[in-house]
Amino acid sequence: MSEDPRPTASGIGRVLVVVYAVLALAATGRSGYQIATKFAEAPVAYSLSAIAAIVYVVATVALVARGTAALRVAVVAIVFELVGVLAVGAASLLDPALFPDETVxxxxxxxxxxxxxxxxxLGLLWLRRVHRARRASTVAATEAPS
Structure with missing residues (x-):
């Protein structure tokens, strides 16, 4: 049996990968600069920017990779990202003193x-769609006459 095609090789999947890659580069650059030049000013904020950068890199690589394991890694990274955005977003509004400078x-x-x-x-919706398509394909293949 041949390897599953990458669902992010074209269409909306490719756009998703490009946006994740751009955010990975932006977050990595921003956090690297912040940590290298002014870490003592806002260590929590700059550390969170570095964590965001790592999450975006992992999500990008997992979205590009093939297979079930890559799909699982992408889901975990993107769920972590969503929780991080919600938690950091809320904390930055509730206690702005924790964030004297912006983070991603x-x-x-x-x-x-x-x-x-x-x-x-959007990423989780896309991954759900990919998972359902793979599952339907597997079911169809097992039910097909030999």
Missing amino acids: WSRFGQGYLFIPLVLPV
């Missing part, structure tokens, strides 16, 4: 046009 997820991603808030929802 502070104020629910306001500095990134709220893309960090919307992206994980």
Whole structure:
């Protein structure tokens, strides 16, 4: 049996990967600069930016990879991302003193046009669609006459 095609090789899946890759680069650059130049000013905020960067890199790689394990890693990374955006977003509004400088997820991603808030929802919807399509394909293959 041949390897599953990458669901992110074309269409909306490709757009999703591109947006994740751009956020991975932006978050990595921002957190690297913040940690290297002014970490003592806001260690919590800058550490959270680094965590966001790692999550975006992992999600991007998992979305590009093939197979069930990659799909699972993508789901875990994107769920973590959603929880992080919601928790950091709420904390940054409730206690702004914790966040003297912006992070990727502070104020629910306001500095990134709220893309960090919307992206994980879209990502999880996409992954659900991919999972259902794979499951339907597997069922159809097992029911087909030999």
